Amino acid sequence: MYQEYKEGTYVIEHEDADIWVAKNLKQDQVNYYYGGTRTVPHNYSKDQAYEVISYLRNYESGLKNLLINEAIQNGVFEKDKERLPIGFSNSIVGGGRCIIQPKTKEIESIILDTMHPRHKEVIDSLFKTLGDFLENQDGVIKLTPDFGKFAGLADMLYQYTDNVLGIRCEDGGCGGKASYTSTGIIAAIEAMGYGKDYAGPVTLIGSNGACGIGVLAYLMEKGYKDIAVADLFYDDNPELTKELGGKGVKILPGIKGKFTDECLCRGGLIVATTTGGELLNSNLSVIKDGTVLLLAHNEAIPVTQEALDTVEEILNKKNICIIPGQLLTFGGALTSRLEWFFRANRKEKELFNKEQAHDSVRKVTNFCFKVHVEGKERTNLFRRLFSMVD
Template structure:
């Protein structure tokens, strides 16, 4: 991977390598764009095969956060941090405190939060070293675990997609295949079960699957079989790149709507879904509930206000689906356009302000 060429192609601002030998910290902080405000994006810890794989993930996720925050109407840019390591056995206090110091050194350009492989407790440790962290424990006046709010946004977005695909946003009686049964997916399953959906689940964690089967009467299938099950909606809620050349031919669903980031392996896979008439809810839009929730902490957290903003994802997705239908373009392109238009308008407005500010300084 030619890192600088990749960063130039997508106009990244900064990539920071972070290392602490004593704690074992090996991390990468990526800041994609700060036009709208400081970069906000979670901290992921994963067993990456190589440094290159970790960097590529950080870059992709950071850019996704720029678009997510822009479409969600937040005054925040996009960034992401990844730690190389096994979240089940490699975590330690010193690791997160060291990372907190690196984040503090960025002086507010980047604000972190929890993501795959990290927890509220991890954020509390980081908070010992920096104020630039969200999703910490409620005891600190924070919103706590954002997973339930992310799930609520996915649920609302799924209903919007169902309205376009089936003529009604009711999920009662719909068969929904959920890939992954982590924190977000479990909370999503609660909403779907309550509305009367028929559920199919899978996960590499057998205990998580068993829990969903017992709680919601879900049907369990092998991870490799989830793509081809008979269902109305396929909901990717695990890792990314699951919509690809191998899986698309297996899909029987009319809707793809889930919480996972970077669901499309390549943009052309969004084109293929569009050509097949499958309604795709762009991942960074439908899963924006969590970032909307933690962003509200920056204003002094108010849960009712945050949930009202999350409910707005329903209308934002309907807007994206309408643009897609009207202009005959894939939904991911419609979402990208909304994000890019907002960033461009703000970049122009802020550049004008900066020019005026410079002129005032020159007069002194």
């Protein structure tokens, strides 16, 4: 059973959780709507849950897919379309999203604890209900369950519906999406000119997360000479910090919910592969002119006039460049789109072309930076991108 909470947003009933699914009806004439999945706290009100899913549907999944659509429509893949999956090179995908709101604190803890004896049972039951809903939508909505650091969630949902992306390679999927996201971030680093000069300071915040690990490996492999990292994980893992220190990597303090002064004052390139929301909670007065901030997450600032005005004030005071995450982290969304059209035409036992996917991410990143960043380094890029949705 489900009900339409507001137009385009549905709440699916389950004994353990409310499962919210949304599609962006402003984007019509699409092949399908697509987005990820996350959990929200059990004690959120319905208004709070709706606010979260609306933001993610419109300004995360929706905006990323708008950028990908724009690149496709401007011929980024014109020379490659014979090699790409049939249907991909003229595809249009809209923003979708799913959030799972546990009904009790106990269920919330079970969902978030992979070692709990009831974890698989609860997730499986939720996914059966979600899968039935997606099947009844006739393929209009497709999702990737990717909350937390839990491997194999997409494969669990795949038991109940084909309308899930990011499944294992044996079944024609792209596998985990983190590496494709890392590729987009790395392509952005190079698009900003840092792939030619390895001497300047580079600071990676959130360096031990799924994407951060990939970016750090790239920086070290390329021989960047002044790398500093910050991650809360290091606080309880001195052996890892010692290992990194032995390779010439500086370890800086990290604080949940903000960027530390030690990170911001280094100047040069700062890459944040964090959970988001830190920018406006940080002491931005210590940032040096010329700093480039790549905020490689999807919720850098709220979509409010106040937040946009604050970014404007920062850019007026400082000669810096702030790149929103939607220009950096669409690698998973793009690869999932490639996966869907590949699976639709897949020959038996044929594997997804990962190399082609990484190359596609680099091409779209380069296009986006030429269109939205070059010559606009001191522009409020948040305002520019958010206006694409509005």
